[in-house]
Amino acid sequence: MTSDLFAKHSEKLDSARTAIQERHYWSGYPESPSPKVWGETAATEGKAAFQAYATSDFPLDTPGADRITTERSPFGIDLGIRYPHLDVDTLITSAENALPAWRDAGPRTRAGVCLEILDRLAQPQCTFELANAVQFTTGQAFVMAFQAGTAHAFDRALEAVAYAYTEMSRHPETAAWEKPAGKGDPLRMTKTFHVVPRGVALVIACNTFPTWNSFPGLFASLVTGNPVFVKP
Numbered sequence: 631m632t633s634d635l636f637a638k639h640s641e642k643l644d645s646a647r648t649a650i651q652e653r654h655y656w657s658g659y660p661e662s663p664s665p666k667v668w669g670e671t672a673a674t675e676g677k678a679a680f681q682a683y684a685t686s687d688f689p690l691d692t693p694g695a696d697r698i699t700t701e702r703s704p705f706g707i708d709l710g711i712r713y714p715h716l717d718v719d720t721l722i723t724s725a726e727n728a729l730p731a732w733r734d735a736g737p738r739t740r741a742g743v744c745l746e747i748l749d750r751l752a753q754p755q756c757t758f759e760l761a762n763a764v765q766f767t768t769g770q771a772f773v774m775a776f777q778a779g780t781a782h783a784f785d786r787a788l789e790a791v792a793y794a795y796t797e798m799s800r801h802p803e804t805a806a807w808e809k810p811a812g813k814g815d816p817l818r819m820t821k822t823f824h825v826v827p828r829g830v831a832l833v834i835a836c837n838t839f840p841t842w843n844s845f846p847g848l849f850a851s852l853v854t855g856n857p858v859f860v861k862p
Contacts (some may be wrong), residue, residue, distance in 0.1 A: 635742030643745060646792035658788050660779040661753050661763070663773065666753045676758020680766070685710035692722045704769030723856035725830045733827050733855040737798035744791050744853045754785055759842065768838055783841035790850040798825050798854065825856035834861045 636643075642658050649656035660667045679790040687697060688711050697712040733738065750756065757780045764779030765772050807819040831851035844860065851858045 635746045636738050637742075639745035639749060640790070643741065643792060643795065646750075647787050647796055649859065650789065650792055657781070657785055659781040661777045663758070664778045667790070668757070672754035673757045673758050676760075677762050679755060679759040680762035683709070683711045685712075688714070690714055692716060693724060701767070703766045705766060707766065709766065721859060722830060723847045725859065728857050729827060729830070729855070732857065733825075734795060735855075737825055737853075740853050740855060741791055741795045741798075744849050745788075746809040748784055748787055748791075748849075752780070757781075764841060768840065769779040770779045778839050778842045780841070783845045786842060787845035789845045791853050794850050794853045825855060829856060831858045832861065833858055 645656060646658060654720045663673065665673065679806050688704075690713065692714050696715045697711055698715045699712045701709045701711055701713075705708055735743075746798065751760065758776075760778050761772065761776040764770060765775035768775065770778070801823055803823055805821045805823070807821055831847070833848045833851070834845045837842075840862065848858055848860060
Protein backbone atom coordinates (compact mmCIF):
# COMPACT_ATOMS: atom_id res chain seq x y z
CA MET A 631 0.00 0.00 0.00
CA THR A 632 2.78 2.45 0.88
CA SER A 633 4.25 2.06 -2.61
CA ASP A 634 0.97 3.38 -4.05
CA LEU A 635 1.07 6.52 -1.88
CA PHE A 636 3.86 8.06 -3.92
CA ALA A 637 1.86 7.66 -7.13
CA LYS A 638 -1.26 8.98 -5.38
CA HIS A 639 0.46 12.26 -4.46
CA SER A 640 3.00 12.53 -7.29
CA GLU A 641 1.19 15.40 -9.02
CA LYS A 642 1.35 17.59 -5.92
CA LEU A 643 5.00 16.68 -5.33
CA ASP A 644 5.86 17.48 -8.96
CA SER A 645 4.14 20.87 -8.66
CA ALA A 646 6.13 21.67 -5.52
CA ARG A 647 9.40 20.62 -7.16
CA THR A 648 8.63 22.74 -10.22
CA ALA A 649 7.91 25.78 -8.03
CA ILE A 650 11.22 25.25 -6.24
CA GLN A 651 13.13 24.98 -9.51
CA GLU A 652 11.44 27.93 -11.20
CA ARG A 653 11.11 30.05 -8.03
CA HIS A 654 7.51 31.04 -8.66
CA TYR A 655 4.55 31.24 -6.27
CA TRP A 656 2.60 28.05 -5.74
CA SER A 657 0.58 26.75 -2.82
CA GLY A 658 -0.79 23.28 -2.34
CA TYR A 659 -3.31 24.20 0.35
CA PRO A 660 -6.06 26.87 0.52
CA GLU A 661 -5.47 29.51 3.19
CA SER A 662 -9.03 30.82 3.48
CA PRO A 663 -11.34 29.32 6.13
CA SER A 664 -14.37 30.16 3.98
CA PRO A 665 -17.15 27.53 3.84
CA LYS A 666 -17.08 28.06 0.06
CA VAL A 667 -13.72 26.28 0.12
CA TRP A 668 -14.26 23.71 2.85
CA GLY A 669 -18.00 23.08 2.94
CA GLU A 670 -20.65 24.21 5.39
CA THR A 671 -19.91 21.71 8.17
CA ALA A 672 -16.09 21.60 8.32
CA ALA A 673 -15.68 24.49 10.78
CA THR A 674 -18.26 23.14 13.23
CA GLU A 675 -16.98 19.58 13.01
CA GLY A 676 -13.37 20.64 13.41
CA LYS A 677 -14.08 22.76 16.48
CA ALA A 678 -16.09 19.94 18.05
CA ALA A 679 -13.23 17.51 17.41
CA PHE A 680 -10.82 19.84 19.21
CA GLN A 681 -13.19 20.42 22.12
CA ALA A 682 -13.55 16.66 22.57
CA TYR A 683 -9.92 16.50 23.77
CA ALA A 684 -10.74 18.62 26.84
CA THR A 685 -10.48 16.81 30.18
CA SER A 686 -9.55 13.55 28.44
CA ASP A 687 -6.51 11.49 27.49
CA PHE A 688 -4.85 12.64 24.29
CA PRO A 689 -4.91 9.60 21.95
CA LEU A 690 -1.17 9.24 21.48
CA ASP A 691 0.12 5.68 21.25
CA THR A 692 3.48 6.26 22.91
CA PRO A 693 5.16 4.39 25.78
CA GLY A 694 4.54 6.30 28.99
CA ALA A 695 4.10 5.53 32.65
CA ASP A 696 1.43 8.08 33.48
CA ARG A 697 -0.32 11.24 32.25
CA ILE A 698 0.33 14.92 32.82
CA THR A 699 -2.15 17.81 32.68
CA THR A 700 -0.63 21.29 32.82
CA GLU A 701 -1.90 23.05 29.69
CA ARG A 702 -3.70 26.37 30.12
CA SER A 703 -4.81 28.43 27.15
CA PRO A 704 -3.71 32.09 26.85
CA PHE A 705 -7.45 32.78 26.70
CA GLY A 706 -7.66 31.76 30.36
CA ILE A 707 -9.10 28.28 29.85
CA ASP A 708 -7.72 25.16 31.50
CA LEU A 709 -7.71 22.74 28.59
CA GLY A 710 -7.42 19.67 30.80
CA ILE A 711 -5.89 17.53 28.06
CA ARG A 712 -3.94 14.63 29.56
CA TYR A 713 -0.72 13.86 27.70
CA PRO A 714 1.56 10.84 28.18
CA HIS A 715 4.41 11.44 30.64
CA LEU A 716 7.23 9.82 28.70
CA ASP A 717 10.43 8.11 29.75
CA VAL A 718 13.25 9.44 27.58
CA ASP A 719 15.33 6.25 27.55
CA THR A 720 12.32 4.19 26.49
CA LEU A 721 11.55 6.64 23.70
CA ILE A 722 15.11 6.63 22.39
CA THR A 723 15.23 2.84 22.39
CA SER A 724 11.92 2.66 20.50
CA ALA A 725 13.13 5.18 17.94
CA GLU A 726 16.44 3.41 17.41
CA ASN A 727 14.61 0.11 16.93
CA ALA A 728 12.31 1.71 14.35
CA LEU A 729 15.08 3.37 12.34
CA PRO A 730 16.34 0.39 10.26
CA ALA A 731 12.94 -0.46 8.76
CA TRP A 732 12.14 3.20 8.05
CA ARG A 733 15.59 3.68 6.48
CA ASP A 734 15.24 0.56 4.34
CA ALA A 735 11.81 1.64 3.08
CA GLY A 736 13.65 3.95 0.69
CA PRO A 737 13.14 7.55 -0.47
CA ARG A 738 10.09 6.87 -2.64
CA THR A 739 8.13 5.07 0.07
CA ARG A 740 9.09 7.58 2.76
CA ALA A 741 8.07 10.49 0.54
CA GLY A 742 4.75 8.80 -0.19
CA VAL A 743 4.05 8.28 3.51
CA CYS A 744 4.93 11.90 4.37
CA LEU A 745 2.71 13.20 1.57
CA GLU A 746 -0.13 10.99 2.81
CA ILE A 747 0.30 12.42 6.33
CA LEU A 748 -0.04 15.93 4.92
CA ASP A 749 -3.05 14.92 2.84
CA ARG A 750 -4.85 13.56 5.90
CA LEU A 751 -3.99 16.63 7.98
CA ALA A 752 -5.36 18.83 5.20
CA GLN A 753 -8.80 17.20 5.13
CA PRO A 754 -11.58 19.67 6.05
CA GLN A 755 -12.43 18.52 9.57
CA CYS A 756 -8.82 17.89 10.53
CA THR A 757 -7.71 21.28 9.19
CA PHE A 758 -10.24 23.12 11.37
CA GLU A 759 -9.44 20.87 14.31
CA LEU A 760 -5.77 21.83 14.00
CA ALA A 761 -6.62 25.51 13.54
CA ASN A 762 -8.61 25.50 16.79
CA ALA A 763 -5.76 23.76 18.58
CA VAL A 764 -3.31 26.42 17.38
CA GLN A 765 -5.71 29.21 18.34
CA PHE A 766 -6.33 28.01 21.88
CA THR A 767 -2.74 27.01 22.65
CA THR A 768 -1.08 30.16 21.24
CA GLY A 769 -3.65 32.90 21.83
CA GLN A 770 -3.81 33.83 18.15
CA ALA A 771 -6.90 35.08 16.38
CA PHE A 772 -8.65 32.29 14.51
CA VAL A 773 -7.81 33.43 10.97
CA MET A 774 -4.12 33.73 11.80
CA ALA A 775 -4.18 30.34 13.50
CA PHE A 776 -5.89 28.86 10.45
CA GLN A 777 -3.50 30.33 7.90
CA ALA A 778 -0.19 29.93 9.72
CA GLY A 779 -1.14 26.83 11.68
CA THR A 780 -2.53 24.82 8.78
CA ALA A 781 -2.15 25.97 5.15
CA HIS A 782 1.19 27.74 5.50
CA ALA A 783 2.56 25.02 7.78
CA PHE A 784 1.48 22.36 5.28
CA ASP A 785 3.19 24.28 2.47
CA ARG A 786 6.42 24.47 4.45
CA ALA A 787 6.26 20.74 5.16
CA LEU A 788 5.60 19.96 1.50
CA GLU A 789 8.52 22.17 0.51
CA ALA A 790 10.79 20.24 2.86
CA VAL A 791 9.65 16.91 1.41
CA ALA A 792 10.14 18.21 -2.14
CA TYR A 793 13.67 19.48 -1.48
CA ALA A 794 14.63 16.29 0.33
CA TYR A 795 13.22 13.98 -2.31
CA THR A 796 15.00 15.92 -5.05
CA GLU A 797 18.32 15.43 -3.29
CA MET A 798 17.69 11.78 -2.44
CA SER A 799 16.75 10.95 -6.03
CA ARG A 800 19.59 12.94 -7.61
CA HIS A 801 21.82 9.87 -7.91
CA PRO A 802 20.93 6.34 -9.09
CA GLU A 803 20.30 3.56 -6.59
CA THR A 804 22.53 1.22 -8.63
CA ALA A 805 25.17 1.74 -11.31
CA ALA A 806 27.26 -0.55 -13.52
CA TRP A 807 30.91 0.58 -13.45
CA GLU A 808 33.33 -0.63 -16.10
CA LYS A 809 36.97 0.25 -16.76
CA PRO A 810 39.06 -1.02 -19.70
CA ALA A 811 42.02 -3.17 -18.62
CA GLY A 812 44.27 -3.40 -21.65
CA LYS A 813 44.22 -6.80 -23.35
CA GLY A 814 42.37 -8.45 -20.48
CA ASP A 815 38.76 -8.32 -19.55
CA PRO A 816 37.53 -4.95 -18.32
CA LEU A 817 37.11 -4.36 -14.62
CA ARG A 818 33.44 -4.45 -13.72
CA MET A 819 31.55 -3.56 -10.58
CA THR A 820 27.91 -3.14 -9.75
CA LYS A 821 27.59 -0.29 -7.28
CA THR A 822 24.69 0.24 -4.90
CA PHE A 823 24.01 3.57 -3.22
CA HIS A 824 21.94 4.23 -0.11
CA VAL A 825 20.70 7.37 1.61
CA VAL A 826 22.02 7.08 5.16
CA PRO A 827 19.97 8.76 7.93
CA ARG A 828 21.79 10.77 10.59
CA GLY A 829 19.85 9.21 13.49
CA VAL A 830 17.11 10.15 15.91
CA ALA A 831 15.96 13.75 15.41
CA LEU A 832 14.50 16.21 17.92
CA VAL A 833 12.09 18.99 17.00
CA ILE A 834 11.40 21.64 19.65
CA ALA A 835 8.27 23.60 18.80
CA CYS A 836 7.66 27.18 19.87
CA ASN A 837 4.51 28.51 21.56
CA THR A 838 3.76 31.20 18.96
CA PHE A 839 3.66 29.31 15.65
CA PRO A 840 4.05 25.67 16.71
CA THR A 841 3.22 23.92 13.43
CA TRP A 842 4.60 26.59 11.09
CA ASN A 843 7.99 26.47 12.80
CA SER A 844 8.21 22.74 13.46
CA PHE A 845 6.76 21.09 10.35
CA PRO A 846 9.74 21.81 8.04
CA GLY A 847 12.25 20.11 10.34
CA LEU A 848 9.82 17.36 11.29
CA PHE A 849 9.04 16.34 7.72
CA ALA A 850 12.59 16.86 6.45
CA SER A 851 13.84 14.47 9.11
CA LEU A 852 11.11 11.90 8.50
CA VAL A 853 11.43 11.79 4.74
CA THR A 854 15.21 11.32 4.94
CA GLY A 855 14.81 8.27 7.17
CA ASN A 856 15.14 9.63 10.69
CA PRO A 857 12.75 8.92 13.58
CA VAL A 858 11.63 12.17 15.20
CA PHE A 859 10.79 13.28 18.72
CA VAL A 860 8.61 16.38 19.01
CA LYS A 861 8.79 18.53 22.11
CA PRO A 862 5.61 20.71 21.97
